[in-house]
Amino acid sequence: MPDPSPPADSPVRASALDTSVIPLGERALQGILDHVMAVGDEAETTCLEVKGPLDMGSKTSTAKIAKFLLGAANRGPREAARHFHGYAVLVIGAQKEDAPGVPRGTEAHELEDRLRPYLGPQFPAFEFGRIEVGSDHEVLFVIAQPPEDGQPIFPCHKSYQSDDRRDSLEDGAIYVRGNSNTRPARSGEILALVERARGGGKPPIVLEVELVGYVHRVDRVEEVLEQLLNYREEQFHKEPEQQEQTSFSPASLQLASNLFGSAKPPSREDRDKALAAWRRKKAEYIAGGREHLLGVGLSGAGIRVLSRDRFIAKPRLTLTFHGCELFDHLDADDADFEKAAEPVLRRQNPLGPGFDYAALRPLPKDYPVNWSNRSEDAEIVLTPESLRPNDPWTSDQDDYVIVARDTGACSAKVTWLLTEEGNDVVTTGEFVVPTEELIDASDVLKSVFFDGV
Incomplete structure (x- = not known):
C-alpha cells in the first residue's frame, strides 16, 4: 500500500504541533501554519481554530x-494552560496543502472596532499576527490571551443572524471552546465559569523595570554655545569687508538677478536691524542650540519592562526621572551647525525656503512611547498593547536622550507607576541608575561637527 503522506521535501509534510511554546512571533506562527497546511481542519483543538x-x-x-474570541475567553485557566501557555489561536486564510491568505491591509485596531459591539467594553485584549504569502496576501492570526482565575464570564453583547446558523450569535449567549469548535455553554460549563469568577481575582503584578542606555552629564553647554554665538557676531562684522574685497563679473550678477531677483548684499541699515533682532533672541538661540546639540550628539535611551508570571492588558507605565530632562533623539544626518549656532543672517535659498525634514518626526498611530519635561523632572509614558508573562518588552532607543540637570549627580532616581485597563489597582516602584561620566560640551560639539577635522 503506498504511503499517503507527503514526501519529505514537501512544504506541507505532517508533523506534530508543538503546543509547549508561546504562539507569538514569526517562528511560532510559521510552525502553526505549517501544521495547518499539513493536516487541514484536523489541526483544530481547544486551543486552535x-x-x-x-x-x-x-x-x-x-x-x-x-x-x-468569546469561546477562548470562557475557558478554564488550568485546562487552557496545557497548550500554548494558555493562549488560543485562530488561523485565517489557510487550509490543507494551501495558504491562499487574505488580501493585505487588515489593521488590528480596525478589526477591534468591529468586534467591540459583540465582545463588550471589558473584554480582554487580543494579539494579532500575520505572515505574508505572495506579494499582496497574508495569513492572519488572532491570538486570545490566557484566561485567569477571577475573570468574569464573557457573554456575547450583540446578536447576528447568518445564513449558516453555525456563524450566528445571540445577545447574552455564553460561548465556550469545544474540542474543535466554539458552541453555546452547557449548564456545567457555566457553573465552572462562575467558580472561575470566584477565584480571588488576578494575581498581583510583579514588574521589573530598567533603563536601556544612559543618563548623560554634560558640562559647560551654555558657555560653549555662548562662545559660538559670539564667534557668529564677530564673523558678521567682518562680512562687509570681505564682500568689498570680492569681485563679481557683471555677467554673473546679471544672470543671478534675472534668475533669483536682486543679488545686492543687504544695506548697512538692514544689517544693523538684523543684528539687533538677533541679539534680542540670543537666549532663545542658546536654548535651541542646546536642544539640537544634545539631541544629535548623545546616545538615546529606552525602557525594558518584564512582567513576572502575569499577562497585563493595555498597561500604562509612567516613569519619572527625577532631576533629569529629555531631548528628542536625532540621527547624525540631522546635525545642522546653524541650529546649534544661529547665524545673524541665514543664507537665502534662491529656490525658496527649504523644508526641515529633521523637524518632521511623524509617529505611527497608537505609538507606545510619549515623553515630556515636567518642572525639574523628565516623564516617560509607555502604553504597549500588552505585557506578556516573562516576555520582556523594550522600547526603541531612538526616541529621546536623557540628561541629568545636576552635572555633579552620580545617580538618578526613577519612580514608576503602572495601571492596567479594567483594574483599579495601581502598582508603583522605583530604582536608581548611575549617571555617565561627565563630558564637556566642546567635546560633543567636536564629535558632531568637526570629527576628523
Whole structure:
C-alpha cells in the first residue's frame, strides 16, 4: 500500500504541533501554519481554530472571529494552560496543502472596532499576527490571551443572524471552546465559569523595570554655545569687508538677478536691524542650540519592562526621572551647525525656503512611547498593547536622550507607576541608575561637527 503522506521535501509534510511554546512571533506562527497546511481542519483543538480565506470586511467574518474570541475567553485557566501557555489561536486564510491568505491591509485596531459591539467594553485584549504569502496576501492570526482565575464570564453583547446558523450569535449567549469548535455553554460549563469568577481575582503584578542606555552629564553647554554665538557676531562684522574685497563679473550678477531677483548684499541699515533682532533672541538661540546639540550628539535611551508570571492588558507605565530632562533623539544626518549656532543672517535659498525634514518626526498611530519635561523632572509614558508573562518588552532607543540637570549627580532616581485597563489597582516602584561620566560640551560639539577635522 503506498504511503499517503507527503514526501519529505514537501512544504506541507505532517508533523506534530508543538503546543509547549508561546504562539507569538514569526517562528511560532510559521510552525502553526505549517501544521495547518499539513493536516487541514484536523489541526483544530481547544486551543486552535482554522478558517480558510475570509472577506475580512464582512459582518459574517467579524462574527466568526468574535465567536472564537468569546469561546477562548470562557475557558478554564488550568485546562487552557496545557497548550500554548494558555493562549488560543485562530488561523485565517489557510487550509490543507494551501495558504491562499487574505488580501493585505487588515489593521488590528480596525478589526477591534468591529468586534467591540459583540465582545463588550471589558473584554480582554487580543494579539494579532500575520505572515505574508505572495506579494499582496497574508495569513492572519488572532491570538486570545490566557484566561485567569477571577475573570468574569464573557457573554456575547450583540446578536447576528447568518445564513449558516453555525456563524450566528445571540445577545447574552455564553460561548465556550469545544474540542474543535466554539458552541453555546452547557449548564456545567457555566457553573465552572462562575467558580472561575470566584477565584480571588488576578494575581498581583510583579514588574521589573530598567533603563536601556544612559543618563548623560554634560558640562559647560551654555558657555560653549555662548562662545559660538559670539564667534557668529564677530564673523558678521567682518562680512562687509570681505564682500568689498570680492569681485563679481557683471555677467554673473546679471544672470543671478534675472534668475533669483536682486543679488545686492543687504544695506548697512538692514544689517544693523538684523543684528539687533538677533541679539534680542540670543537666549532663545542658546536654548535651541542646546536642544539640537544634545539631541544629535548623545546616545538615546529606552525602557525594558518584564512582567513576572502575569499577562497585563493595555498597561500604562509612567516613569519619572527625577532631576533629569529629555531631548528628542536625532540621527547624525540631522546635525545642522546653524541650529546649534544661529547665524545673524541665514543664507537665502534662491529656490525658496527649504523644508526641515529633521523637524518632521511623524509617529505611527497608537505609538507606545510619549515623553515630556515636567518642572525639574523628565516623564516617560509607555502604553504597549500588552505585557506578556516573562516576555520582556523594550522600547526603541531612538526616541529621546536623557540628561541629568545636576552635572555633579552620580545617580538618578526613577519612580514608576503602572495601571492596567479594567483594574483599579495601581502598582508603583522605583530604582536608581548611575549617571555617565561627565563630558564637556566642546567635546560633543567636536564629535558632531568637526570629527576628523
